[in-house]
Amino acid sequence: MALFFQGTVQTDAKGFAINFCTGPSEGDDIAFYFNPRIGQFTALNSFKNGQWETEASAPDKPFTAGAPFYMIVVITSNDYEVYVNDQIFCMFNHRIPFEKVNTIRVVGDVSTNIIGFIENWRICPFFREEKRFVTITGSLVSASTKFEAFYSISNPALPYALKLPANLKHNMAVFFQGTLQNDAKSFAINFCTGPSEGDDIAFYFNPRMGQFTALNSFKNGQWETEESAPDKPFTAGGQFIIIFVITSNAYEVYVNGQKHCTFKCRIPFEKVTTIRMLGNIFMNLVCFIKSLPPVPQVSNWFADDMAVQVKGIVSADAKGFAINFYTGSSANGDIAFNLNPRIGQYTALNSFRNGEWESEESAHDKPFTAGTPFDMVVAVRSDNYEVHVKETQHSTFKHRIPFETVSTLGIKGDIGIALINFVKNWGKSNKSVMTGIIKQNMAVCFQGTVAAKPDRFAINFQLGPLENDEHAFHYNPRIGKYTALNSFRKGRWEKEEKASDKPFKAGGSFTVVFHFRSHGYENWDPSAPVEH
Incomplete structure (x- = not known):
């Protein structure tokens, strides 16, 4: 079998380690200690019965500060074989039986994007055309969605011309994951009709930083009329995910889960045979996706007194977004209800039937504001839709098209989606769906990055959505000091407890899991599985 790691060395990195351990505690044996020390060498060792054994070494290359990598560790009967960026890197003979390994610990100055397990590993080809699964979260799909990428390339050396494995088709997508160089000025992704520099370019996508x-x-040797989109969110040194979605007449581009731009086809996309990548980037992964996941189907049980909950955040530069209740099996049917907040103006309420918009109604645009989160519920009543935002009724819209015909939910525009939930018997639910219910042995996972110049942040488990509602648990890392633990009841803070501020540090990424036990909350950082 094999283990797959994809990540990025932090810009100020001194080193990191991947440990194959016989248990979850720091004192447990380490069957294989893999420790790149940036600018020096890679230490290879084992730790048994409380003592380090004889150290071996390998080069520190290709691990460099700020650069991405992918690594495969193959388990053979005699040793661990390590491949980095498609090249054999080192081998380490077994000193402790590999069957005793039950824990992988990743520590140090590294951000790991993907950790995966591969059964029945075959040495060749090195993951070039293996099946791979990609997870996308954001406005492109309704929620976090996992689907198969039928062809993928890892870490190509740029400039790189990639011959398409199949003709581009409607609803197909091309997925790019990469990192901009620290001094990046620009890069380009070109959808070309051939592999040569002089061939036509059906779509030239060229972020220019700042x-x-x-x-x-580019057609017949000449550039055509240039259009433009923002350079955001591309920033020097930053990571990105770009998805190009092929529609019937345009390329739709999504960056980091948000719709970035649309470019209408000038050259038929069926003529595209090659993708060329160049510029100041490290391209970790390129995948082709046969078809995107369908929008969620809600047919057969869309009925009176059900509700749809949508949690998300309005983009910082948002102009508007829309939530549509469609009557068809795709986003091309009639729209029974179009809810369209236009930021800074008003919320448009409408229906779309037989190819035409009907009479528009309106409500206020509050509380939808640029850069802020929202929690909204659309409840289906016998005679209308009731819209509630943060437990306050926002608007109503009388049925023009029977709600029983609604089969598809569509979401688009300048928002990121965190949760979509469907609830039967809304009136009897006491609206608990707005916050969810915590139960014993449940866990909540948070993944994020501490700001470059942080002071503190807090995660609060509250009895309600407002700031002055009681806090069952206030978790407040104060960077460089300690982590405050407290509760807030009857308008007053209670006795504060403390924990270490580790492993939170300025600019560092983290994953925190809160485990709800009968006696209290347990907080874990899975990157270093020690109770915090």
Whole structure:
């Protein structure tokens, strides 16, 4: 079998370690200690009965500060074989039986994007055309969705011309994951009709840092009319996920889960045979996706007194977004209810039937504001839709198209989606769906990055959505000091307890899991599985 790691060395990294351990505690034996020390060498060792054994070494290359990598550790009968970026890197003979390994610990100055297990590993080809699964969260799909990428390339050396494995088709997508170089000025992804530099370019996508993103096509030896989009969220040294979705007449581009731009086809996309990548980037992963997941189907049980809950955040530069209740099996049917907050103006309420918009109604745009989260419920009543935001009724819209015909939920625009939930018998639920219910042995996972110049942050488990509602648990890392633990009841803070501020540090990524036990909350950082 084999283990797959994909990550990025932090920009100020001194080193990191991947440990194959016989248990979850720091004092347990380590069958294989893999420790790149940036600018020096990679230490290879084992730890048994409380003592380090004889150290071996390998080069520190290709691990460099700020650079991405992917690594495969193959388990053979005699040793661990390590491959980095498609090249054999080192081998380490077994000193402790590999069957005793039950824990992988990753520590140090590294951000790991993907950790995976591969059964029945075959040495060749090195993950070039293996099946791979990709998870996307954001406005492109309704929620976090996992689907198969039927062809993938890892860490190509740029400039790189990639011949398409199949013709581009409607609803197909191309997925890019990468990191911009620290001094990046620009990069380009070109959808070309051939592999040569002089071939036509159906779509030229060219982010220029600090300026804008140029969109264009190149035909018969000449550039055509340039269009533009924001350069955000591309920043020097930053990571990104770009998804190009092929529609019937355009390329739709999503960056980090948000719709970035649309470019209408000037050259038929069926003529595209090659993708060329160049510029100041490290491209970790390129995948082709046969078809995107369908929008969630809600047919057969869309009925009176059910509700749809949508939790998300409005983009910082948002102009508007829309939530549509469609009557068809795709997003091309009639719209029984179009809820369309237009930030800074008003919320449009409407229906769309037989190819035409009907009479528009309106409500206030509050509380939808740029850069802020929201928690909204659309409840289906016998005569209307009731919209509640943060437990306050926002608007109503009378049925023009029978709600029983609604089969599809569509979401688009300048928002990121964290949760979509469907609830039967809304009136009898006491609206508990707004917050959910914590139960014994449940866990909540948070993954994020501490700001570069942090002071503190807090995660609060509250009895309600407002700031002055009681806090069952206030978890407040104060960077460089300690982590405050407390509760807030009857308008007053109670006795504060403390824990270490580790492993939270400025600019560092983290994953925190809160485990709800009968006697209290347990907090874990899975990257270093020690109770915090």
